Amino acid sequence: MQKMADINLESSIPIITLIFLIAPAFVLLYVLVQNRKKKKHIEEKTQMKVIFDAELIKTQMEIQEQTMQTIGADLHDNIGQLLSLTSLTLNSIELDCTDKARQKIDAAIELNLKSIKEMRLLGRLLHGEQLLKLGLEEAIRSEVTWIEKSGRFVVVYDIDGEKCGDSNADKDLILFRITQEILNNIIKHSQANEINIKLGYLDTGIRLQIIDNGTGFNIGDLPEAQKGMGLKNIQKRAEIVGGEVFIQSTPGEGTFIDIFIPYP
Amino acid sequence: MLRYFTLNTTVETLSFVIAFVCLARDASPVWRRMILFLFITCVTEMLGIHIKRLYLADRVHVHPNVWLYNILLIFQAGFISSMFLLILNKYTNGKLIIISGLALLGVLYVFELLSHGIFAYNNITNTLMSVLFVLYSYYYYYCLLKNDKYVNLTFSPDFWWIAGALLFYFGRTACNVFFDILSLLKPDIVITYPIYKVLNIILYSYWSYSFMCRKWLISTSKVQFQ
Numbered sequence: 001m002q003k004m005a006d007i008n009l010e011s012s013i014p015i016i017t018l019i020f021l022i023a024p025a026f027v028l029l030y031v032l033v034q035n036r037k038k039k040k041h042i043e044e045k046t047q048m049k050v051i052f053d054a055e056l057i058k059t060q061m062e063i064q065e066q067t068m069q070t071i072g073a074d075l076h077d078n079i080g081q082l083l084s085l086t087s088l089t090l091n092s093i094e095l096d097c098t099d100k101a102r103q104k105i106d107a108a109i110e111l112n113l114k115s116i117k118e119m120r121l122l123g124r125l126l127h128g129e130q131l132l133k134l135g136l137e138e139a140i141r142s143e144v145t146w147i148e149k150s151g152r153f154v155v156v157y158d159i160d161g162e163k164c165g166d167s168n169a170d171k172d173l174i175l176f177r178i179t180q181e182i183l184n185n186i187i188k189h190s191q192a193n194e195i196n197i198k199l200g201y202l203d204t205g206i207r208l209q210i211i212d213n214g215t216g217f218n219i220g221d222l223p224e225a226q227k228g229m230g231l232k233n234i235q236k237r238a239e240i241v242g243g244e245v246f247i248q249s250t251p252g253e254g255t256f257i258d259i260f261i262p263y264p
Numbered sequence: 265m266l267r268y269f270t271l272n273t274t275v276e277t278l279s280f281v282i283a284f285v286c287l288a289r290d291a292s293p294v295w296r297r298m299i300l301f302l303f304i305t306c307v308t309e310m311l312g313i314h315i316k317r318l319y320l321a322d323r324v325h326v327h328p329n330v331w332l333y334n335i336l337l338i339f340q341a342g343f344i345s346s347m348f349l350l351i352l353n354k355y356t357n358g359k360l361i362i363i364s365g366l367a368l369l370g371v372l373y374v375f376e377l378l379s380h381g382i383f384a385y386n387n388i389t390n391t392l393m394s395v396l397f398v399l400y401s402y403y404y405y406y407c408l409l410k411n412d413k414y415v416n417l418t419f420s421p422d423f424w425w426i427a428g429a430l431l432f433y434f435g436r437t438a439c440n441v442f443f444d445i446l447s448l449l450k451p452d453i454v455i456t457y458p459i460y461k462v463l464n465i466i467l468y469s470y471w472s473y474s475f476m477c478r479k480w481l482i483s484t485s486k487v488q489f490q
Contacts, residue, residue: 016455017462021437024398024430031405032417039414 015177056170059177066180071122079118086111094102120212121149135163136172136206140179144197147183154194161201168264171241175208175261178234182210182257190214191247192254199221205243205262219247232260267317268310273463276306279468279475286479292396294350295421295478298471301343308336331382341369341393344429348400350373355407358400365396392442401430421478428470435463 089108093101113150125143132139137159179197186192200207219231223252229248234257238245243261267278280302284311290296306450352358369389376386404426408415417423439456 017435017459020435020459021466023429024401024434027402027405028427028430031409031423034409035415035417038409042414 052240055237056173058215059173063173064178066184074118074122078117079122082111082115082118086116100187121145131170131192132176135167136176137163139172139176140199141195143180143183147187147195152193153187156194156196158198159200160195160198161237164199166264171206171261171263174237174241175206175259178237179208179210181230181234186210186212186214186255190216190255201263202260205260208259208261210256210257216249216251216253216255218251219249232255266404268313270313271461273306273309275465276302276309276466277357279472280306282472282473286475290475290478293407294346297343298475304339305336305404308332327383330385334377334382334386337373337386337389337393341366341373344397347425348397348404348429351426352400352404352407354422355404355411361400361403365400369393369396377402387440394437394440396430397433398437401426401433417475421474424470424477428467428474431470432463432467433470435459435466439463 005236022101040209073252081104086108089104089111093104095101141157144155150156183195186195190212194211195214196209196211198207198209235245236262240258242263243259247255280299287295287299312329312332312462314330315326319328345366349358349362352362369380369392372392373386373389376389403408404422408423415423439459443456
């Protein structure tokens with residue numbers, strides 16, 4: 001009988017020990033589980049950073065590409081034409097007729113001055129990326145100047161409020177590219193002749209509003225591929241910096257795009 | 265000689281050997297001091313067995329081995345607190361809490377010694393020390409979770425060293441608290457001893473593993489620096 005009691009007591013020792021150790025063992029388990037979650041969270045953050053960096057590089061390349069396209073088109077359509085005309089004018093000069101020659105030389109000088117002016121504007125565009133160093137406002141202003149130069153659009157560009165605090169170069173780059181994409185869409189598809197751009201500085205971020213008086217569209221009717229190229233790209237870019245995009249468009253009544261990005 | 269090797273002393277000696285192999289060339293003096301602490305623990309345990317034998321043979325002239333464990337308490341408080349300080353300092357300034365804890369233990373230790381002499385065990389100091397170590401352990405885990413940096417806990421010597429300390433001192437505190445109830449289960453044999461044995465195995469296994477992790481980490485960093 002005594003032996004039985006001893007055996008029972010011996011078998012109860014591990015159970016008693018286990019009961020005593022339940023609380024600390026649970027804490028250890030909790031720490032291990034939480035640590036694993038922390039690892040997963042860090043991995044997700046790293047992956048998001050990689051995606052963000054890749055998107056930034058892509059954005060930079062797109063801005064460069066757009067700059068090169070604009071320069072190419074301008075050299076061909078504008079400066080090239082002016083220089084050809086200058087050359088033609090100079091070739092047609094007859095040295096015997098002094099008065100006519102004088103007129104043609106003046107015309108050639110005027111054409112040449114126009115070319116120089118155009119070249120200067122082109123030079124500024126070549127520094128398009130540098131413009132972002134002067135700030136988002138200036139970069140957008142350069143885009144506006146370029147669009148106005150075509151004579152097809154009346155552009156109103158307003159800046160509301162003042163930027164306080166530090167800049168965020170990455171967000172500036174993304175927002176600038178979004179602006180470029182929206183303006184490209186307006187130029188290519190909207191048939192608008194008025195564009196309103198409003199850049200507002202809020203306490204919590206930046207709000208960019210772009211309104212045009214073009215043909216507008218029904219968002220639901222857009223083919224998936226077209227959405228992917230334009231609007232989805234804008235949406236994706238805004239989301240990557242924690243922003244939101246609101247698009248309102250009615251056929252025949254233009255388009256209103258509102259973007260909010262937390263800043264800095 | 266073999267009679268000095270009980271389950272407890274065997275586990276402690278094994279842990280001492282592992283500590284010696286793994287920590288002898290450790291860069292941190294605090295970790296290296298663990299070898300000394302385990303050596304003191306092994307010697308104390310064996311001396312304890314020897315004195316117990318002498319006492320059982322001559323209860324009139326020989327005192328029980330309790331005084332020896334009272335001395336060991338000082339080393340335990342010192343060495344283990346310094347380890348906690350080293351580990352906690354990685355996350356926060358642990359100086360204040362560790363020094364305050366040591367001061368409290370010191371005062372209580374002297375008070376107990378003065379009240380009942382060295383031949384009775386300093387139970388309150390021992391219990392308070394266990395509680396403090398449990399709290400330090402919880403504080404470490406709190407800091408670990410709060411910290412943004414990820415640590416691979418599978419190979420973290422700090423984590424396993426504190427896990428051993430937490431399980432051991434928590435179990436021991438629980439045993440101390442329920443000592444009276446546990447004694448009722450079998451009055452002629454103190455039931456807490458077998459539980460202490462289990463706790464000892466847990467403590468020294470975890471510590472040995474943490475020493476191995478420490479050694480493994482040092483070899484890795486050597487390879488990286490070459």
